[in-house]
Amino acid sequence: MKFSLSWLMTHLDTDASLEQIIKVLNAIGLEVESVEDRRLSLAPFRIARVIEAVPHPNADRLRVCLVNTGDAQASVVCGAPNARGGMVGVFAPPGTFIPGDRRMLKMGEIRGVPSAGMLVSARELGISEDHSEIIDLPPDAPVGASYAAWAKLDDPLIEISVTPNRGDALSVRGVARDLAAAGLGILRAWSTPSVVTSGPSRIIWNNEYPEACPWILGRTVSGVRNGESPAWLKQRLTSVGLRPVNALVDITNFFTIDLGRPFHVFDVNKLSGRTLTVRRGRLETFRGLHGKDIIAGLDDCVIADSVAVHSLAGIIGGEASGCDDTTSDVFIECALFDRTRIALTGQLVGVHSDARARFERGVDPSLLPAALDAATAMIQEICGGMASQVTAAGTEPTWQRTATLRFVRLADLGGAVISSDRSAEILNKLGFVTVEQNADHIIIAVPPWRNDVAVVRSDYRFDPELYDRPVETGILDPAPELDERTRRIAAEGAAAVAAEVDLIEEVLRIDGLDAIPPVSLPDRPAVPRATLTPRQIRTVRARRLLASKGLTECVTFSFLDHTTAARFGTAPESLSIRNPIANDLDQMRNTPLATIALAVARNVARGLADVALFEIGPGFSNPEPHGQALIAAGIRAGATPLSWISPSRPVDLWDAKSDAMALLASLGIPIESIKVTTDAPAHYHPGHSGILRLGPKIVLGQFGALHPTTRNALDLPASTVAFEVFLDAIAERRPRKRTPLRLAQFQPLRRDFAFILDETIPAETVIQAAKTAGRELISHVAIFDRYAGPPLPAGKISLAIAVVVQPVESTLGEDDISHFSKKLIEAVCDATGATLRS
């Protein structure tokens, strides 16, 4: 909300400086968004009279003006078409900083004629975009005086952001009240002018929707002359960025800002019939004052005459019955609308108006009669006219309620050291009226404008029993899984303390949260327990391992375009975003691989082709919590680094497999138990990819070269390999003691074997078969050569394995060794149909 300092002063009697006011606003919860103080920047600009303007000797378009600046004369060269003798303008002497141009004005010479200053345009002052002419003031403007002061541009403008709970602070008076409570002066008295009325209102209310509108008042003012508002009113509105329209409209806008009290004015002669009805919408369309059509929904509250809808109640009025210069009879609406209703309708139609902002946060339910009189009086003062009696529907709701603050809670909840008398003083200054006070507690009556304190309903009615039936009030929204007893006790607890917490907040915010002494959290044990769960530790370790393998971590969005997502698996409708911020961010990713592939593509597009990236993050298969998997995905693209020692080579699937296996090993998976199957999903090259499995059910991950189609679609290099490891698939391992180590006393020995076999036989099968020759003896089996080609027939390969044997009980004799070798060869040949290569 914006207001000027002078407007604030109409409600606050203070000698506080602007700086003090800003500091206090920030501290008490009315955060200052911006301050615009033109007093300094506009100080050098003075009102001046042009004594004479003669043509420039060397330029047709320029004039040389002799200017009376009040205490001196200056000769300036001016190019403005309206520069003329006798006019009154605004003068800047040399050395002035020109805000609109962001430059310092120098003593100058233009086409051979000296120019000692400048007559300025509104744009050069930085107060508007108008640069066609220099400022042309009325002839009676005081020469020599400060232009800013004369034009009331020296009024600092403050913009605060008002939190959704503080409807009362969406008014200059509300802000003034808070500042007074915080010790910055005294809130000025506000009194209602008396209005002389004659006769009943020509328009009367009929309320058919009291749930949405508990109380509504109105009155006709006949014989008004509408037109331009007086200068002071236009000045008030312009200062806060509102465009003056006409006096009747300007007056309603004034009260919206001044008191937080929205009104609506109808042109009586544009209405049909004598009754305005508050009712539900009937899907009618009407044109709003903002120039757009609005459809009034069945739950929306509208104000209609006998023919048409004229207002979306509390949100925006209709164009058809708006007041303009021809308006001679006006009907003023002053209403109380249910906050929830306004909020829901406002969200639905998407209209953001000053009225809606106030009604949905809550207005003062007691102020209606006085505010209506105040508006009437101002209309009569500016536009004349005869006021009718008030027409009303509904009655003032029982908003009156009390709340109790136990002083000890200020310390027990707030940690604050604050006396009971000071607490009472703060509450009183904020408008809370003491009902009872003793050493232990204070009971106060809540003022009607504080719709955020001790409130349980949005229609301004207070029913002390409501908190006793919390489930029905809608204030609480308890977890469905709670049992009845827990739910009831907790609800009773909330009812018992909620209003008190409201009051604690009031006292603390006014006296300053900075004053509360900080206390470190109590230790519970001095050496803390583990901060991370085993699953979280896996993530941290995976991150370190992959980074140490040469991959760089990135963090990419959890959403991407649907088309790319579909290339990396299923992209169901249930994971598509209803209101994406951009079309290429409309689908939750199924795997982080998809979004890091896009990141790699971006790097490649920038000429950085050799990259290795990884991300550990969520991949989604459905919107349920269990549909979110934690996946470590990595990509290597391009080639290994250039080196004189070993030539750079394109990355291949073995790099990806190495990354995945190293990751699994670091997470405690027994590598030798992992089986590879060739059924990796379709984003991988079908012949250059595998799934890493543990036992028949667990899929630990997958790796391989990216499928050429996927690769090409994303503009990735020909050599792009990837892996995904499913961190949730890794079972939690109970910490186990290691078995005692027995170091064998005998030397290990190595025997090599070469087999010829079908190329379709997985190497894994050969290794597993070899190991069956003596699990207790074999410490390691390594494949050290794989050959295909002549003299081997097509479809056959030669596979050479080195078997390291570690004797445990005794040294092996030649017989033992040849027996072992025979057994191993048999095992491999039986399992794979291989023959020993001779």
Next chain:
Amino acid sequence: MQSELDPMESAALAEIAASADLRELDTLRVTLLGKAGTVTMALKSLGTLKPEARRERGAAINALRDRVALAIAARRNVLETDILKARLATERVDVSLPARPAPQGLIHPISRTLEELTALFGAMGFVVHDGPDIENDWYNFGALNIPAHHPARAMMDTFYLKPSGHARPMVLRTHTSPLQIRTMLKENPPIRIIVPGRTYRSDHDATHSPMFHQCEGLVIDRAITLGHLKGCLMDFLRAYFERPNLRTRFRASYFPFTEPSIEIDIAWNRRTGEIGEGSDWLEILGAGMVHPNVLANCGIDPREFQGFAFGMGVERITMLKHGIPDLRAFYEGDIRWLTHYGSSALTPVALHEGSPR
């Protein structure tokens, strides 16, 4: 007799010393100590002597033989060393050539900050909780005292998923606060958790990203006060920014799920970006005492338990600490950015090591 052996020894030793290479030395060894060598022959000739003389002369010849053998070994050592030296002299390489490449990856600054948050709050007895990014609107709003019509709900710029038969609308969580609810429903107080995680709001410009990270905190116990909130967060901020005297400002604010609600600023210098100095203030986190309605929604009696919650933007504190100017670059995956701002995998956060970058 002695004199008879002396010339033989000095001749042998001179020849050994003069031998030019290993082959010559070996020939000499055979000539002297071989089966038909002079020294061996001299020993063989002992048989003709009387036992008395044989012992004496035998001992002398044996001693001579040992000395010769020793001299040969010493000469061999010298010759071998010379050979090695000569060979090594030819084996010189340009050691200024680069070694075998061993590319090292780096850890993203967000992960780094999350590790720091974990370490610092861990030292204060917090544990880390995590939860789903997709929540129904009860966890994200309703349970947190933000009813459907609440203006705060509209303010949050929520992403919704397309309807898919769920009873409640599914949203991308707009904050990490749903984990307050999940935790309080699952665990009994005392509770001391932080929840770092991904959060989403439909807002995209220089200072807003549709996805960002928050770190939630929740402390629930019997006698936790706003003083503890202040103490805990000041302890954290001073440690994180490594400014033991960091100035902070606590401002009243409003969040539906806390009361009283607070926004916390730290001092900084707008011109230099220096943290903890200067007369400007920078909003760094939101916090407050957990609202009684939120406790009640989770079945906790607010007469018995109370506590505080906070939420801070992970990117924001990362940018401040490391002087990173642009938010959007965090998610680009530009390898140049990652290399510049990333941190080593081998220097994990360890409080006993201070705060290596």
